Amino acid sequence: MGPRPKLRLLRDIQARQGVMDNELARRAYLYVARNQMLPSQIRHQAQLQLNTFSRYTRPATVKNRCSETGRGRSVLSEFGLCRVRFREQAKDGLLNGVRKASW
Amino acid sequence: MSSCIAPSRLAALTKLRCSIFETSYNPTGVRTGAKYLRQRLRGPSMVAYYPKQLSLAHIVKKYPELGMKNTPELQRLDDVDDTKARGKGAPKKAATKADSRRAQKKR
CATH class of the missing domain: 4.10.830.10 (Ribosomal Protein S14/S29)
Structure with missing residues (x-):
């Protein structure tokens, strides 16, 4: 048996990978959602799409x-x-x- | 002196400056979300933080011509089969959420 896998570390690696894979899509949605020039309905739709991303795609999850x-x-x-x-x-x-x- | 110059002239100056230096003219400071497009991508540097982990399973899968075997994993699968044969395996997963043992406990 090797050393015990460090679960938190593995989870952090997963989060980093998820951030990189979804960064472009998230940025595009963020741009639409935060753009005050666009109609509020479209901005709201973009915000709802942002909420569907998993927690391991947000940069704030990475430590x-x-x-x-x-x-x-x-x-x-x-x-x-x-x-x-x-x-x-x-x-x-x-x-x-x-x-x-x-x- | 700035107090002598009309605000409309100053605005015209800013507009001209924007057209020359190719920046967007936004006198009211409306949020355009441009900063999310301007920011650098943070993913690549985030992924590079930890040194690459070597894993036996990865090597075995990537180079099948070497004929290597992931012995610890095979041993684990053997043990799982063994416990199952003795009726000591993990319980079956519930098909739906209502069937789960946790839901029954709460009732």
């Missing part, structure tokens, strides 16, 4: 998680690692340009 542990809190998004893994790898010299402060 930067630790790519090794799947931890959602205290993630340094520049490295894609949580604070624990960041510290370990920085101490081992695996992160370029990162060194422990000392003065």
